[in-house]
Amino acid sequence: MARAGVYLETFGCQMNELDSELVAGRLRALGYEMTPNPEDASIVLYNTCSVRELAEQKVWSRLGELKSRKAKDPGLVVGVLGCMAERDGEALIRRMPVVDVMAGPGELDKLPELLDNAVRTNASLAREMPGGIRRADGNLDESALRSAGQVALQGNTSRRSSTLGAAQDDLELLDLSRAISPTDHNGSAYVRITRGCNKFCTYCVVPLTRGAEMHRPPEHILDECKRLADAGVIEVTLLGQTVNHYRFEHAAAESVNGVVQPQKGRAYKGGHDRDPFAGEDVTTFADLLHRIHEEVPAIQRLRFVTSYPRDFGNDVLQVIRDCPRICRYLHVPAQTGSDRMLQMMNRGYTVGQYMEFLDRARSYLDQPEIGRPLTVSGDIIVGFPTETNADFDATLKLLRDAKYKNCFIFKYSPRPGTVAYEKIEDDVPDKVKRERNNEALRVQAEISDEISRSLIGSTLGVFVEGPSKKAKKAAGLSHGQIRQAGQVELTIGGRAGTGEAADGGVATIKPDAEPVQLSGRTDGDHIVFFDTPAGETPASMTGRIVPMRITDADRLSLHGKPA
Numbered sequence: 001m002a003r004a005g006v007y008l009e010t011f012g013c014q015m016n017e018l019d020s021e022l023v024a025g026r027l028r029a030l031g032y033e034m035t036p037n038p039e040d041a042s043i044v045l046y047n048t049c050s051v052r053e054l055a056e057q058k059v060w061s062r063l064g065e066l067k068s069r070k071a072k073d074p075g076l077v078v079g080v081l082g083c084m085a086e087r088d089g090e091a092l093i094r095r096m097p098v099v100d101v102m103a104g105p106g107e108l109d110k111l112p113e114l115l116d117n118a119v120r121t122n123a124s125l126a127r128e129m130p131g132g133i134r135r136a137d138g139n140l141d142e143s144a145l146r147s148a149g150q151v152a153l154q155g156n157t158s159r160r161s162s163t164l165g166a167a168q169d170d171l172e173l174l175d176l177s178r179a180i181s182p183t184d185h186n187g188s189a190y191v192r193i194t195r196g197c198n199k200f201c202t203y204c205v206v207p208l209t210r211g212a213e214m215h216r217p218p219e220h221i222l223d224e225c226k227r228l229a230d231a232g233v234i235e236v237t238l239l240g241q242t243v244n245h246y247r248f249e250h251a252a253a254e255s256v257n258g259v260v261q262p263q264k265g266r267a268y269k270g271g272h273d274r275d276p277f278a279g280e281d282v283t284t285f286a287d288l289l290h291r292i293h294e295e296v297p298a299i300q301r302l303r304f305v306t307s308y309p310r311d312f313g314n315d316v317l318q319v320i321r322d323c324p325r326i327c328r329y330l331h332v333p334a335q336t337g338s339d340r341m342l343q344m345m346n347r348g349y350t351v352g353q354y355m356e357f358l359d360r361a362r363s364y365l366d367q368p369e370i371g372r373p374l375t376v377s378g379d380i381i382v383g384f385p386t387e388t389n390a391d392f393d394a395t396l397k398l399l400r401d402a403k404y405k406n407c408f409i410f411k412y413s414p415r416p417g418t419v420a421y422e423k424i425e426d427d428v429p430d431k432v433k434r435e436r437n438n439e440a441l442r443v444q445a446e447i448s449d450e451i452s453r454s455l456i457g458s459t460l461g462v463f464v465e466g467p468s469k470k471a472k473k474a475a476g477l478s479h480g481q482i483r484q485a486g487q488v489e490l491t492i493g494g495r496a497g498t499g500e501a502a503d504g505g506v507a508t509i510k511p512d513a514e515p516v517q518l519s520g521r522t523d524g525d526h527i528v529f530f531d532t533p534a535g536e537t538p539a540s541m542t543g544r545i546v547p548m549r550i551t552d553a554d555r556l557s558l559h560g561k562p563a
């Protein structure tokens, strides 16, 4: 018999998306059924992000919305996963007694156990409810409900001492147990190569929530890539907070129960060339990229995010240049264009060093003449404490010099527990942050627009990801369904407005309906929109790389026609 329906919503970064996929796979294997609609679910899980306050606020409001539902349906199980669970701990439960289960990013392997526990507790709670918790007027007794809630919480708060570090082996097992099905993807997948971060940028909560940097054994990564390729995946994005610092020392490898263990990240020892201390028994990031490219040729596109601007070796640039299936795309955040701010952020490089890196990367990789330009994207924080107009002007200059395809621009958000929060007053008024944010967005828009327009008329390979958000909305899919990857996207019909998925994922085609708009990405990560060509369906197009003539462009996307 199928177990309770689970709704799992993901906030934040790609690392969280991968964590959610792994968790969903584990739960499915245990008989839980995943559902794209929270209303149909008896277990609602949020995989959360703490990087900025705004991301947390969204989760608080979702949890708030569940309050009244849980009052009516005490059997409902609510779980908070990811960074908020790690960071807020008991405080989160105190503020939101609706929460039954919490698991930080380092404890996700324990989630099935915790859920089982909570489901059982809540079910017996629900049976007791009518007499025990309802007041004479038939309404629920809030205080009785709260104390009942506390019962369900046992086992969550008490086990928190084991977070970070100690659970690493089990986390590797979670990655290793990844369920890969030939139908449950749209041709693209994430593969984790490192987890955690040792950089301690002063504004950032990630080292506190995801713990110390750990590097996965290369054999595990290669094996995962091969299994994905066997299941039909043709695009792989390698994930790590500072992905280019990947390094595995085989001589120091340790095994537990026959499983090679991930290794702690060590200080990078090299300069711009291959780490001179890395002998044959070390797999560097360049070695790893090369091995995946050579040993898993079915992966037609290999990407990686996010790169740290310091210690990006020429050996990596050479491998990208020489391997045709590695994308010429770098996401390499500068964060600010002011040396003073960089120092206060503890970023460990100067603007000069950052620009030197970009120049070096472009000298190796930017080859528009052979149809292989390098595209670069970035992240910027505006309004870091003490940021002056002059500092901000330096950031605008960096945007103009760096020529990002796109840049994520964030207003500084003070995060409790970080050095900046504890030691530096958040003295830039929100109004100023907003103005700087808008100005930086405006400058970047001009640059993005120019880069996009330069591509009009060219023919680029586009990896088709599936119906565009617009098409999914038109087909009447709910917010939850739109957010779900894979299956749902594949089962949308051939034309907009039909909504219903029929046999084999091909819906009835209304003769008067408009073609479904699809979206995809170029090698350089430009988003391309185009209509499903005649004789094809979204399902038949999804997961393929299709040559596309670029007909139009705006700052965020390109429009094309199959060539």
Ligand code: 5AD
Pocket: 051, 052, 203, 204, 205, 333, 335, 379, 380, 381, 410, 411, 412, 413, 414, 415
């Ligand atoms: N405030 C604003 N932006 C932040 N980022 C990380 N921490 C903060 C913060 N406290 C941004 C950085 C990082 C991206 C993932 O989020 O730009 O690269």
Ligand code: SF4
Pocket: 197, 198, 199, 200, 201, 204, 205, 206, 207, 241, 242, 308
């Ligand atoms: Fe955060 Fe800095 Fe690590 Fe990136 S490198 S995750 S910004 S601490």
